[in-house]
Amino acid sequence: MNINDHNSVRVTFILLAFNQEAFIEEACLSALSQTYENIEFIFSDDKSSDRTFELMQSTVNESRAADRPVQVRQNPENIGLIEHINLLCEIATGELIVVAAGDDISIPSRTEQLVDAYLKSDRKANSIHSSVIMVDETGKELGLLEPRIIKNKMDLIDISLSTQLLIGATHAWTKNMFEKFGPIKEKGSYEDLVIAFRSALLGPISYVNAPLVYYRVGSGMSAYKKLPKNFAGAVNTRLKTAHIVAAVYGQRLRDARKIGRTDVAQLETALIQTKIKTAIYSGQYADAIKLLNWQPAVLASFIKTMGIIFFTKIRFLITNET
Structure with missing residues (x-):
């Protein structure tokens, strides 16, 4: 694979944020540190009630790494995860869409490795994902987490019925796949469970056998909940x-x-x-x-x-x- 083939894939890197002021600066900087060249960034806040959007703006403005197209935006009102995903997939111009959360950290070569896996599939994979290194709210490493879909070697029927597939924080998918199926209609669903299944319907799902994301547990969607006492x-x-x-x-x-x-x-x-x-x-x-x-x-x-x-x-x- 030569460098021209590699950079022929236009990538949209989407950073989704909501009330993550404690982690958003680090998440933004990790996104802007991506080594892949043919990339646009969309940093989008779902009308946070804290300083997340303000910090997102200032981080991009102050970063010397922001020499590629960066759009920093905020929804006029909170619309929820699924509507946010639908909106940003429509805005994205890339052939491949890489998604990150506002409390996670992408390693610099994440996009590059995802693109490599996509090209190795001859552009047939509509989802590409990886393992993660779990970290707590202080950044302390808690160990490696591998996706269930890899550990259990699932076929299409298994995938259709499973509620644990890939790790959404590592997910990338093709713009074409989203255009083929259209927006997600079920607002109460989780986008990774829907999009991974969509990809499996169309062809292979590619996996990068390396942790490409530091995945924050104990905050956001991964926060542990107390067991009910009644x-x-x-x-x-x-x-x-x-x-x-x-x-x-x-x-x-x-x-x-x-x-x-x-x-x-x-x-x-x-x-x-x-x-x-x-x-x-x-x-x-x-x-x-x-x-x-x-x-x-x-x-x-x-x-x-x-x-x-x-x-x-x-x-x-x-x-x-x-």
């Missing part, structure tokens, strides 16, 4: 998860149908099962019964979820924490 809290936690999974499955089914793929029929059953869970956790038992189609898998899911509700209630009654 019945209502425990059920509400399960309800929130069911809502997310239902949104992911719904979007995946929509995307598969859009390009005429019929080899992921299990998704329809999985979506019904998840909607039943959502109805039960919401206390709408009549709605859950209406969703039953008497398939063994669906019926088993109904019985299992009712059992979870029953035994969770018993557990908290025993501990007097209702």
Whole structure:
């Protein structure tokens, strides 16, 4: 591969930020330190209530590394992650879109290595990703984290049903893939779970076997949450998860149908099962019964979820924490 081939891939590097003033300067500088040449930067803030946007602007203005196109922008109102992703993918002009979060750190060669992997796939891979080094809020390294999709060697059916695929903080995808499927409609979904599946529908997903990102845990989307201490809290936690999974499955089914793929029929059953869970956790038992189609898998899911509700209630009654 010669240097001209390498730099023929136009890249848009997107930095997404929201209320990350403690980490945004380091995230911006790591983005601007990218060694890849044919690149544009879009630093976008989703109407933070802290100084994130101000610090983003000042970091770019003061950095000598900002000698390539850099757009620093802020949404006029908070629109949420999925709408933010949809908007920025429309704005991006690159063939390949590399995404970073406002509390993570990309190593200087991250984009270069992602492009290399993309070219090695003959531009057939629509998603490229890597492992990460986890760090805490102080920057202390906590170890290597590898994506589930690599460790479990998933096929398309596995991917269609999984809620743990690649690590979103490392993700890059093609502009063409987003144009083919259009914006993500399910606002309650997670973009990495949707886009990785879209990519798998179209062809291979490429993996760079090296940590290209220092991934912040304990803040943002990765923040650990306290376990609920009462019945209502425990059920509400399960309800929130069911809502997310239902949104992911719904979007995946929509995307598969859009390009005429019929080899992921299990998704329809999985979506019904998840909607039943959502109805039960919401206390709408009549709605859950209406969703039953008497398939063994669906019926088993109904019985299992009712059992979870029953035994969770018993557990908290025993501990007097209702």
